Amino acid sequence: MRISVRFLGLLTAMAAGCVSYEARPLELETFASKWRETRLDAEPITGYLSRLSSLKATGAAGGFDPDDGLSLAEAEAVALFFNPQLRRIRAEANVPLASAREAGWWPDPQIQASILGFANRGRSGGFGFEPGRTTGINANGFERTPAGFRQRSGGEFIDNPLIVNVGLNLTLPLSGRLAVAQDLAWSEYNAAWRRIAVREWQLLTELRSAWLAWSVTAERLALSREYAARLEKASDASNRLASVGELKSTDARVLGIELAQQRAAIQQLEIQRTQQRLALLATMGLSPDAPFEFKPDVFLPIVDLEPAEQEAALLTRHPQVLAARADYEAAEQALRLEIRKQYPDLNIGPTYTLEEGFSRVGGAFGLALPLWNRNRQAIAEAMAARDAARVRAEATVQTVMADLARARTNAALAAQRLDLITDTLAPLVDRQIAETQTLLDLGEIEVLVLREALRASLDTKLDLLEATLDRATAANQLEQMLMPRWVTMATLRDSEN
Numbered sequence: 001m002r003i004s005v006r007f008l009g010l011l012t013a014m015a016a017g018c019v020s021y022e023a024r025p026l027e028l029e030t031f032a033s034k035w036r037e038t039r040l041d042a043e044p045i046t047g048y049l050s051r052l053s054s055l056k057a058t059g060a061a062g063g064f065d066p067d068d069g070l071s072l073a074e075a076e077a078v079a080l081f082f083n084p085q086l087r088r089i090r091a092e093a094n095v096p097l098a099s100a101r102e103a104g105w106w107p108d109p110q111i112q113a114s115i116l117g118f119a120n121r122g123r124s125g126g127f128g129f130e131p132g133r134t135t136g137i138n139a140n141g142f143e144r145t146p147a148g149f150r151q152r153s154g155g156e157f158i159d160n161p162l163i164v165n166v167g168l169n170l171t172l173p174l175s176g177r178l179a180v181a182q183d184l185a186w187s188e189y190n191a192a193w194r195r196i197a198v199r200e201w202q203l204l205t206e207l208r209s210a211w212l213a214w215s216v217t218a219e220r221l222a223l224s225r226e227y228a229a230r231l232e233k234a235s236d237a238s239n240r241l242a243s244v245g246e247l248k249s250t251d252a253r254v255l256g257i258e259l260a261q262q263r264a265a266i267q268q269l270e271i272q273r274t275q276q277r278l279a280l281l282a283t284m285g286l287s288p289d290a291p292f293e294f295k296p297d298v299f300l301p302i303v304d305l306e307p308a309e310q311e312a313a314l315l316t317r318h319p320q321v322l323a324a325r326a327d328y329e330a331a332e333q334a335l336r337l338e339i340r341k342q343y344p345d346l347n348i349g350p351t352y353t354l355e356e357g358f359s360r361v362g363g364a365f366g367l368a369l370p371l372w373n374r375n376r377q378a379i380a381e382a383m384a385a386r387d388a389a390r391v392r393a394e395a396t397v398q399t400v401m402a403d404l405a406r407a408r409t410n411a412a413l414a415a416q417r418l419d420l421i422t423d424t425l426a427p428l429v430d431r432q433i434a435e436t437q438t439l440l441d442l443g444e445i446e447v448l449v450l451r452e453a454l455r456a457s458l459d460t461k462l463d464l465l466e467a468t469l470d471r472a473t474a475a476n477q478l479e480q481m482l483m484p485r486w487v488t489m490a491t492l493r494d495s496e497n
Contacts, residue, residue, distance in 0.1 A: 075280070083284065220465060321400060
Protein backbone atom coordinates (compact mmCIF):
# COMPACT_ATOMS: atom_id res chain seq x y z
CA MET A 1 0.00 0.00 0.00
CA ARG A 2 2.81 2.43 0.88
CA ILE A 3 4.51 1.69 -2.46
CA SER A 4 1.26 2.37 -4.34
CA VAL A 5 0.76 5.70 -2.58
CA ARG A 6 4.30 6.77 -3.40
CA PHE A 7 3.88 5.75 -7.02
CA LEU A 8 0.64 7.73 -7.34
CA GLY A 9 2.34 10.73 -5.74
CA LEU A 10 5.18 10.50 -8.27
CA LEU A 11 2.71 10.38 -11.16
CA THR A 12 0.84 13.39 -9.76
CA ALA A 13 4.08 15.39 -9.47
CA MET A 14 5.06 14.56 -13.05
CA ALA A 15 1.61 15.54 -14.34
CA ALA A 16 1.85 18.87 -12.51
CA GLY A 17 4.96 19.73 -14.56
CA CYS A 18 3.17 19.28 -17.89
CA VAL A 19 1.83 22.20 -19.90
CA SER A 20 -1.93 22.65 -19.73
CA TYR A 21 -4.11 23.74 -22.63
CA GLU A 22 -5.55 27.24 -22.65
CA ALA A 23 -7.99 28.38 -25.34
CA ARG A 24 -7.42 31.80 -26.90
CA PRO A 25 -10.28 33.15 -29.06
CA LEU A 26 -9.41 34.85 -32.37
CA GLU A 27 -11.55 38.03 -31.97
CA LEU A 28 -10.96 39.50 -35.43
CA GLU A 29 -13.61 42.15 -34.90
CA THR A 30 -11.69 43.54 -31.93
CA PHE A 31 -8.46 43.59 -33.95
CA ALA A 32 -10.11 45.43 -36.85
CA SER A 33 -11.41 48.08 -34.46
CA LYS A 34 -8.03 48.57 -32.80
CA TRP A 35 -6.22 48.63 -36.14
CA ARG A 36 -8.21 51.63 -37.31
CA GLU A 37 -7.14 53.45 -34.16
CA THR A 38 -3.45 52.62 -34.57
CA ARG A 39 -1.13 55.14 -32.99
CA LEU A 40 2.49 55.40 -34.01
CA ASP A 41 4.19 54.64 -30.71
CA ALA A 42 7.39 56.63 -30.97
CA GLU A 43 9.54 54.50 -28.67
CA PRO A 44 9.57 51.12 -30.50
CA ILE A 45 9.47 52.68 -33.96
CA THR A 46 12.38 54.95 -33.12
CA GLY A 47 14.31 51.80 -32.32
CA TYR A 48 13.73 50.60 -35.86
CA LEU A 49 14.45 54.04 -37.27
CA SER A 50 17.85 54.27 -35.60
CA ARG A 51 18.92 51.02 -37.31
CA LEU A 52 18.23 52.11 -40.86
CA SER A 53 21.13 53.32 -42.93
CA SER A 54 19.13 56.02 -44.71
CA LEU A 55 18.83 58.41 -41.76
CA LYS A 56 21.36 60.98 -42.94
CA ALA A 57 20.35 60.69 -46.58
CA THR A 58 16.66 61.38 -45.88
CA GLY A 59 17.10 63.87 -43.08
CA ALA A 60 15.38 61.86 -40.34
CA ALA A 61 18.26 61.78 -37.90
CA GLY A 62 16.43 64.21 -35.65
CA GLY A 63 14.08 61.51 -34.37
CA PHE A 64 10.61 60.18 -35.03
CA ASP A 65 7.80 62.72 -35.09
CA PRO A 66 4.79 61.71 -37.22
CA ASP A 67 2.82 64.82 -36.27
CA ASP A 68 4.77 67.00 -38.71
CA GLY A 69 4.36 64.49 -41.55
CA LEU A 70 6.09 61.20 -42.30
CA SER A 71 9.43 61.34 -44.09
CA LEU A 72 10.65 58.40 -46.12
CA ALA A 73 12.95 57.14 -43.34
CA GLU A 74 10.10 57.36 -40.83
CA ALA A 75 7.81 55.54 -43.26
CA GLU A 76 10.41 52.77 -43.60
CA ALA A 77 10.46 52.32 -39.83
CA VAL A 78 6.65 52.23 -39.70
CA ALA A 79 6.52 49.69 -42.54
CA LEU A 80 9.07 47.43 -40.86
CA PHE A 81 7.02 47.58 -37.67
CA PHE A 82 3.44 47.33 -38.98
CA ASN A 83 3.58 45.73 -42.44
CA PRO A 84 1.09 42.81 -42.32
CA GLN A 85 3.21 40.39 -44.38
CA LEU A 86 6.23 41.02 -42.14
CA ARG A 87 4.14 40.54 -39.01
CA ARG A 88 2.86 37.25 -40.40
CA ILE A 89 6.20 35.75 -41.39
CA ARG A 90 7.82 36.92 -38.15
CA ALA A 91 5.10 35.14 -36.21
CA GLU A 92 5.64 32.04 -38.35
CA ALA A 93 9.38 32.24 -37.64
CA ASN A 94 8.59 31.83 -33.95
CA VAL A 95 7.71 28.20 -34.74
CA PRO A 96 11.29 27.16 -35.65
CA LEU A 97 12.53 29.41 -32.83
CA ALA A 98 10.43 27.53 -30.30
CA SER A 99 11.60 24.26 -31.81
CA ALA A 100 15.26 25.31 -31.64
CA ARG A 101 14.98 26.41 -28.01
CA GLU A 102 13.58 23.05 -26.94
CA ALA A 103 15.61 20.80 -29.25
CA GLY A 104 18.15 18.34 -27.85
CA TRP A 105 16.26 17.02 -24.83
CA TRP A 106 16.75 13.36 -23.95
CA PRO A 107 13.69 11.15 -24.49
CA ASP A 108 11.55 10.72 -21.39
CA PRO A 109 12.10 7.47 -19.48
CA GLN A 110 9.45 4.80 -19.89
CA ILE A 111 8.00 2.54 -17.23
CA GLN A 112 7.03 -0.91 -18.46
CA ALA A 113 5.00 -3.28 -16.29
CA SER A 114 3.20 -6.58 -16.72
CA ILE A 115 1.11 -8.74 -14.36
CA LEU A 116 0.57 -12.44 -14.98
CA GLY A 117 -1.84 -14.76 -13.17
CA PHE A 118 -2.71 -18.42 -13.37
CA ALA A 119 -5.40 -18.89 -15.98
CA ASN A 120 -6.21 -22.56 -15.27
CA ARG A 121 -7.13 -22.44 -11.61
CA GLY A 122 -9.72 -25.02 -10.64
CA ARG A 123 -9.01 -27.33 -13.55
CA SER A 124 -7.51 -30.77 -13.25
CA GLY A 125 -3.81 -30.48 -12.71
CA GLY A 126 -4.20 -26.75 -12.08
CA PHE A 127 -4.11 -24.77 -8.89
CA GLY A 128 -6.78 -24.64 -6.20
CA PHE A 129 -7.21 -22.48 -3.14
CA GLU A 130 -6.84 -24.29 0.18
CA PRO A 131 -8.12 -22.68 3.34
CA GLY A 132 -5.86 -22.65 6.36
CA ARG A 133 -6.26 -25.69 8.66
CA THR A 134 -4.64 -27.51 11.57
CA THR A 135 -2.72 -30.55 10.42
CA GLY A 136 -1.32 -31.93 13.70
CA ILE A 137 0.34 -31.39 17.05
CA ASN A 138 4.06 -31.27 17.71
CA ALA A 139 6.42 -30.06 20.43
CA ASN A 140 5.80 -26.46 19.52
CA GLY A 141 2.07 -26.77 19.64
CA PHE A 142 -0.49 -27.03 16.89
CA GLU A 143 0.87 -27.23 13.33
CA ARG A 144 -1.25 -25.16 10.99
CA THR A 145 -1.08 -24.89 7.20
CA PRO A 146 -1.66 -21.34 5.94
CA ALA A 147 -4.25 -20.55 3.32
CA GLY A 148 -3.07 -20.28 -0.25
CA PHE A 149 -2.97 -21.84 -3.70
CA ARG A 150 -1.75 -25.41 -3.85
CA GLN A 151 -1.08 -27.64 -6.81
CA ARG A 152 -3.88 -30.24 -6.92
CA SER A 153 -1.54 -33.11 -7.61
CA GLY A 154 0.26 -32.24 -4.43
CA GLY A 155 3.15 -29.93 -3.65
CA GLU A 156 3.97 -26.77 -1.78
CA PHE A 157 1.55 -24.04 -0.99
CA ILE A 158 1.96 -20.84 -3.00
CA ASP A 159 0.89 -17.72 -1.12
CA ASN A 160 1.11 -15.40 -4.23
CA PRO A 161 0.25 -16.92 -7.62
CA LEU A 162 1.00 -13.67 -9.56
CA ILE A 163 4.05 -12.76 -11.63
CA VAL A 164 4.75 -9.01 -11.70
CA ASN A 165 7.44 -7.44 -13.96
CA VAL A 166 8.35 -3.74 -13.69
CA GLY A 167 11.13 -2.02 -15.64
CA LEU A 168 12.41 1.51 -16.22
CA ASN A 169 13.68 2.16 -19.75
CA LEU A 170 16.23 4.99 -20.32
CA THR A 171 17.57 5.95 -23.75
CA LEU A 172 21.25 6.92 -23.85
CA PRO A 173 21.84 8.95 -27.08
CA LEU A 174 25.17 7.39 -27.95
CA SER A 175 24.68 8.27 -31.64
CA GLY A 176 24.88 12.01 -30.92
CA ARG A 177 21.72 12.67 -32.88
CA LEU A 178 20.31 15.04 -30.24
CA ALA A 179 23.15 17.54 -30.69
CA VAL A 180 22.77 17.34 -34.47
CA ALA A 181 19.00 17.79 -34.15
CA GLN A 182 19.67 20.94 -32.16
CA ASP A 183 22.03 22.23 -34.87
CA LEU A 184 19.36 21.49 -37.48
CA ALA A 185 16.68 23.34 -35.52
CA TRP A 186 18.84 26.46 -35.21
CA SER A 187 19.83 26.32 -38.87
CA GLU A 188 16.14 26.14 -39.85
CA TYR A 189 15.47 29.12 -37.61
CA ASN A 190 18.35 30.99 -39.25
CA ALA A 191 16.93 30.17 -42.68
CA ALA A 192 13.50 31.44 -41.59
CA TRP A 193 14.95 34.77 -40.46
CA ARG A 194 16.99 35.05 -43.64
CA ARG A 195 13.73 34.79 -45.55
CA ILE A 196 12.35 37.57 -43.36
CA ALA A 197 15.41 39.66 -44.21
CA VAL A 198 14.67 39.10 -47.90
CA ARG A 199 11.10 40.27 -47.41
CA GLU A 200 12.32 43.33 -45.50
CA TRP A 201 14.75 44.09 -48.28
CA GLN A 202 11.98 43.76 -50.87
CA LEU A 203 9.66 45.87 -48.75
CA LEU A 204 12.14 48.73 -48.41
CA THR A 205 12.93 48.60 -52.13
CA GLU A 206 9.24 48.67 -53.04
CA LEU A 207 8.47 51.38 -50.50
CA ARG A 208 11.25 53.64 -51.75
CA SER A 209 10.17 53.16 -55.37
CA ALA A 210 6.53 53.82 -54.46
CA TRP A 211 7.55 56.88 -52.43
CA LEU A 212 9.50 58.18 -55.41
CA ALA A 213 6.50 57.61 -57.70
CA TRP A 214 4.13 59.34 -55.26
CA SER A 215 6.52 62.27 -54.88
CA VAL A 216 6.89 62.61 -58.65
CA THR A 217 3.11 62.50 -59.05
CA ALA A 218 2.87 65.36 -56.57
CA GLU A 219 5.44 67.33 -58.58
CA ARG A 220 3.69 66.43 -61.85
CA LEU A 221 0.45 67.70 -60.34
CA ALA A 222 2.13 70.98 -59.37
CA LEU A 223 3.54 71.40 -62.88
CA SER A 224 0.15 70.67 -64.45
CA ARG A 225 -1.54 73.24 -62.23
CA GLU A 226 1.11 75.79 -63.15
CA TYR A 227 0.56 75.03 -66.82
CA ALA A 228 -3.21 75.35 -66.36
CA ALA A 229 -2.74 78.76 -64.69
CA ARG A 230 -0.61 79.97 -67.61
CA LEU A 231 -3.17 78.61 -70.08
CA GLU A 232 -5.95 80.38 -68.22
CA LYS A 233 -4.05 83.64 -68.37
CA ALA A 234 -3.35 83.23 -72.09
CA SER A 235 -6.95 82.18 -72.73
CA ASP A 236 -8.27 85.31 -71.01
CA ALA A 237 -5.95 87.45 -73.11
CA SER A 238 -7.03 85.76 -76.35
CA ASN A 239 -10.71 86.10 -75.44
CA ARG A 240 -10.24 89.82 -74.93
CA LEU A 241 -8.55 90.14 -78.31
CA ALA A 242 -11.33 88.11 -79.91
CA SER A 243 -13.99 90.33 -78.32
CA VAL A 244 -12.53 93.40 -80.04
CA GLY A 245 -12.05 91.61 -83.34
CA GLU A 246 -8.27 91.37 -83.25
CA LEU A 247 -8.34 87.59 -83.05
CA LYS A 248 -10.56 84.95 -84.51
CA SER A 249 -12.91 83.34 -82.01
CA THR A 250 -11.91 79.92 -83.30
CA ASP A 251 -8.28 80.65 -82.45
CA ALA A 252 -9.23 81.90 -79.00
CA ARG A 253 -11.25 78.76 -78.46
CA VAL A 254 -8.17 76.58 -79.01
CA LEU A 255 -6.69 77.72 -75.71
CA GLY A 256 -10.01 77.14 -73.95
CA ILE A 257 -10.14 73.58 -75.20
CA GLU A 258 -6.54 73.00 -74.11
CA LEU A 259 -7.38 74.43 -70.68
CA ALA A 260 -10.38 72.09 -70.27
CA GLN A 261 -8.28 69.11 -71.29
CA GLN A 262 -5.59 70.08 -68.82
CA ARG A 263 -8.09 70.39 -65.99
CA ALA A 264 -9.29 66.85 -66.76
CA ALA A 265 -5.66 65.69 -66.69
CA ILE A 266 -5.20 67.38 -63.31
CA GLN A 267 -8.22 65.54 -61.96
CA GLN A 268 -6.76 62.25 -63.18
CA LEU A 269 -3.44 63.05 -61.48
CA GLU A 270 -5.27 63.78 -58.22
CA ILE A 271 -6.98 60.37 -58.44
CA GLN A 272 -3.63 58.72 -59.17
CA ARG A 273 -1.99 60.45 -56.22
CA THR A 274 -4.82 59.32 -53.91
CA GLN A 275 -4.41 55.72 -55.09
CA GLN A 276 -0.66 55.90 -54.54
CA ARG A 277 -1.23 57.23 -51.04
CA LEU A 278 -3.55 54.32 -50.25
CA ALA A 279 -0.93 51.90 -51.59
CA LEU A 280 1.72 53.50 -49.33
CA LEU A 281 -0.56 53.21 -46.30
CA ALA A 282 -1.19 49.54 -47.12
CA THR A 283 2.55 48.90 -47.45
CA MET A 284 3.14 50.53 -44.07
CA GLY A 285 0.35 48.47 -42.51
CA LEU A 286 -1.76 51.50 -41.61
CA SER A 287 -5.49 52.01 -41.95
CA PRO A 288 -6.67 53.58 -45.26
CA ASP A 289 -8.12 56.52 -43.31
CA ALA A 290 -5.00 57.09 -41.19
CA PRO A 291 -4.57 60.87 -40.72
CA PHE A 292 -0.85 61.02 -41.50
CA GLU A 293 0.67 63.31 -44.10
CA PHE A 294 3.65 62.34 -46.24
CA LYS A 295 6.66 64.42 -47.15
CA PRO A 296 7.61 64.18 -50.84
CA ASP A 297 11.18 63.13 -51.44
CA VAL A 298 12.83 62.74 -54.84
CA PHE A 299 16.31 61.49 -54.05
CA LEU A 300 19.19 59.87 -55.91
CA PRO A 301 20.97 57.04 -54.05
CA ILE A 302 24.70 56.89 -54.65
CA VAL A 303 26.49 53.57 -55.12
CA ASP A 304 30.18 54.10 -54.37
CA LEU A 305 31.36 50.61 -55.32
CA GLU A 306 33.62 50.07 -58.30
CA PRO A 307 32.32 47.64 -60.95
CA ALA A 308 35.00 45.12 -59.96
CA GLU A 309 33.74 45.17 -56.37
CA GLN A 310 30.07 44.91 -57.21
CA GLU A 311 29.99 41.18 -57.98
CA ALA A 312 31.79 40.33 -54.74
CA ALA A 313 29.36 42.57 -52.83
CA LEU A 314 26.47 40.83 -54.57
CA LEU A 315 27.61 37.39 -53.37
CA THR A 316 28.31 38.49 -49.80
CA ARG A 317 25.53 41.02 -49.12
CA HIS A 318 22.54 40.29 -51.31
CA PRO A 319 19.72 39.04 -49.03
CA GLN A 320 18.52 36.43 -51.50
CA VAL A 321 22.02 34.95 -51.77
CA LEU A 322 22.34 34.90 -47.99
CA ALA A 323 18.95 33.21 -47.71
CA ALA A 324 20.02 30.58 -50.25
CA ARG A 325 23.17 29.93 -48.21
CA ALA A 326 21.06 29.51 -45.07
CA ASP A 327 18.70 27.07 -46.82
CA TYR A 328 21.66 25.01 -48.01
CA GLU A 329 23.12 24.94 -44.49
CA ALA A 330 19.77 23.65 -43.18
CA ALA A 331 19.82 20.93 -45.84
CA GLU A 332 23.36 19.99 -44.77
CA GLN A 333 22.27 19.66 -41.14
CA ALA A 334 19.23 17.60 -42.14
CA LEU A 335 21.48 15.16 -44.00
CA ARG A 336 23.88 15.07 -41.07
CA LEU A 337 21.00 14.16 -38.75
CA GLU A 338 19.71 11.36 -40.97
CA ILE A 339 23.22 9.89 -41.17
CA ARG A 340 23.51 9.98 -37.39
CA LYS A 341 20.23 8.09 -37.14
CA GLN A 342 21.99 5.08 -38.66
CA TYR A 343 23.82 4.54 -35.41
CA PRO A 344 21.84 3.03 -32.53
CA ASP A 345 21.08 4.56 -29.16
CA LEU A 346 21.36 2.38 -26.07
CA ASN A 347 18.22 1.55 -24.10
CA ILE A 348 19.04 0.60 -20.53
CA GLY A 349 17.29 0.46 -17.18
CA PRO A 350 16.64 -1.48 -13.95
CA THR A 351 14.01 -4.22 -13.68
CA TYR A 352 12.06 -5.74 -10.78
CA THR A 353 10.23 -9.09 -10.85
CA LEU A 354 7.87 -10.60 -8.29
CA GLU A 355 7.21 -14.23 -9.15
CA GLU A 356 5.12 -16.45 -6.86
CA GLY A 357 6.19 -14.43 -3.87
CA PHE A 358 9.87 -14.27 -4.75
CA SER A 359 11.45 -10.88 -5.63
CA ARG A 360 14.17 -10.44 -8.21
CA VAL A 361 16.10 -7.28 -9.14
CA GLY A 362 18.08 -6.95 -12.35
CA GLY A 363 18.72 -4.83 -15.42
CA ALA A 364 17.89 -4.83 -19.12
CA PHE A 365 19.31 -3.19 -22.22
CA GLY A 366 18.48 -2.99 -25.88
CA LEU A 367 20.45 -1.96 -28.96
CA ALA A 368 19.32 -1.78 -32.58
CA LEU A 369 21.68 -3.46 -35.04
CA PRO A 370 22.22 -1.45 -38.24
CA LEU A 371 22.27 -4.40 -40.62
CA TRP A 372 19.64 -3.87 -43.35
CA ASN A 373 17.60 -0.68 -43.00
CA ARG A 374 20.29 1.73 -41.77
CA ASN A 375 17.91 4.65 -42.47
CA ARG A 376 18.61 4.31 -46.19
CA GLN A 377 15.41 5.99 -47.42
CA ALA A 378 15.70 9.08 -45.22
CA ILE A 379 19.40 9.49 -46.07
CA ALA A 380 18.69 9.27 -49.81
CA GLU A 381 15.93 11.88 -49.49
CA ALA A 382 18.19 14.19 -47.46
CA MET A 383 20.98 13.89 -50.03
CA ALA A 384 18.56 14.72 -52.84
CA ALA A 385 17.24 17.68 -50.82
CA ARG A 386 20.79 18.97 -50.32
CA ASP A 387 21.48 18.71 -54.06
CA ALA A 388 18.25 20.59 -54.76
CA ALA A 389 19.28 23.30 -52.27
CA ARG A 390 22.61 23.62 -54.07
CA VAL A 391 20.88 24.08 -57.44
CA ARG A 392 18.50 26.64 -55.92
CA ALA A 393 21.45 28.59 -54.53
CA GLU A 394 23.22 28.52 -57.90
CA ALA A 395 20.02 29.61 -59.66
CA THR A 396 19.70 32.47 -57.16
CA VAL A 397 23.22 33.64 -58.01
CA GLN A 398 22.40 33.54 -61.71
CA THR A 399 19.23 35.53 -61.14
CA VAL A 400 20.77 38.26 -59.00
CA MET A 401 23.73 38.65 -61.36
CA ALA A 402 21.30 39.11 -64.24
CA ASP A 403 19.36 41.60 -62.11
CA LEU A 404 22.61 43.48 -61.43
CA ALA A 405 23.39 43.76 -65.14
CA ARG A 406 19.85 44.95 -65.82
CA ALA A 407 20.01 47.51 -63.01
CA ARG A 408 23.35 48.84 -64.31
CA THR A 409 21.90 49.20 -67.81
CA ASN A 410 18.75 50.92 -66.55
CA ALA A 411 20.79 53.34 -64.47
CA ALA A 412 23.08 54.18 -67.39
CA LEU A 413 20.21 54.67 -69.87
CA ALA A 414 18.25 56.78 -67.39
CA ALA A 415 21.30 58.99 -66.81
CA GLN A 416 21.81 59.41 -70.57
CA ARG A 417 18.16 60.34 -71.08
CA LEU A 418 18.29 62.84 -68.24
CA ASP A 419 21.44 64.45 -69.64
CA LEU A 420 19.91 64.65 -73.12
CA ILE A 421 16.80 66.42 -71.86
CA THR A 422 18.77 68.74 -69.59
CA ASP A 423 21.51 69.68 -72.09
CA THR A 424 19.63 69.71 -75.39
CA LEU A 425 15.85 69.85 -75.17
CA ALA A 426 15.35 72.08 -72.13
CA PRO A 427 17.40 75.06 -73.48
CA LEU A 428 15.48 75.01 -76.77
CA VAL A 429 12.13 75.02 -75.01
CA ASP A 430 13.22 77.79 -72.66
CA ARG A 431 14.24 79.98 -75.61
CA GLN A 432 10.95 79.28 -77.37
CA ILE A 433 8.99 80.24 -74.26
CA ALA A 434 11.00 83.45 -73.83
CA GLU A 435 10.43 84.54 -77.43
CA THR A 436 6.72 83.71 -77.29
CA GLN A 437 6.34 85.65 -74.04
CA THR A 438 8.04 88.67 -75.67
CA LEU A 439 5.56 88.58 -78.56
CA LEU A 440 2.66 88.24 -76.13
CA ASP A 441 3.87 91.25 -74.17
CA LEU A 442 3.98 93.24 -77.44
CA GLY A 443 0.40 92.23 -78.23
CA GLU A 444 1.43 90.02 -81.12
CA ILE A 445 -0.11 86.68 -80.36
CA GLU A 446 -0.15 83.53 -82.45
CA VAL A 447 -2.45 81.13 -80.66
CA LEU A 448 -1.10 77.91 -82.09
CA VAL A 449 2.50 78.97 -81.51
CA LEU A 450 1.67 80.02 -77.96
CA ARG A 451 -0.13 76.76 -77.19
CA GLU A 452 2.66 74.67 -78.62
CA ALA A 453 5.26 76.63 -76.68
CA LEU A 454 3.39 76.23 -73.41
CA ARG A 455 2.71 72.58 -74.14
CA ALA A 456 6.35 71.94 -75.02
CA SER A 457 7.39 73.56 -71.76
CA LEU A 458 5.09 71.27 -69.77
CA ASP A 459 6.07 68.15 -71.70
CA THR A 460 9.75 68.89 -71.27
CA LYS A 461 9.37 69.39 -67.56
CA LEU A 462 7.35 66.17 -67.30
CA ASP A 463 9.96 64.32 -69.35
CA LEU A 464 12.66 65.72 -67.10
CA LEU A 465 10.70 64.60 -64.07
CA GLU A 466 10.10 61.14 -65.54
CA ALA A 467 13.78 60.76 -66.39
CA THR A 468 14.68 61.78 -62.86
CA LEU A 469 12.27 59.16 -61.52
CA ASP A 470 13.73 56.47 -63.79
CA ARG A 471 17.27 57.30 -62.76
CA ALA A 472 16.39 57.44 -59.05
CA THR A 473 14.46 54.14 -59.27
CA ALA A 474 17.34 52.40 -61.06
CA ALA A 475 19.84 53.80 -58.55
CA ASN A 476 17.60 52.68 -55.70
CA GLN A 477 17.46 49.13 -57.05
CA LEU A 478 21.22 49.10 -57.61
CA GLU A 479 21.88 50.37 -54.09
CA GLN A 480 19.53 47.81 -52.57
CA MET A 481 21.30 45.01 -54.41
CA LEU A 482 24.86 46.00 -53.51
CA MET A 483 24.37 47.82 -50.20
CA PRO A 484 21.11 46.40 -48.82
CA ARG A 485 19.49 48.21 -45.93
CA TRP A 486 17.38 46.20 -43.53
CA VAL A 487 17.24 45.45 -39.82
CA THR A 488 19.71 42.73 -38.79
CA MET A 489 18.44 39.35 -37.65
CA ALA A 490 19.88 39.72 -34.15
CA THR A 491 18.15 43.05 -33.73
CA LEU A 492 14.83 41.62 -34.85
CA ARG A 493 15.13 38.73 -32.40
CA ASP A 494 15.73 41.20 -29.56
CA SER A 495 12.78 43.35 -30.59
CA GLU A 496 10.43 40.38 -30.83
CA ASN A 497 11.56 38.94 -27.50
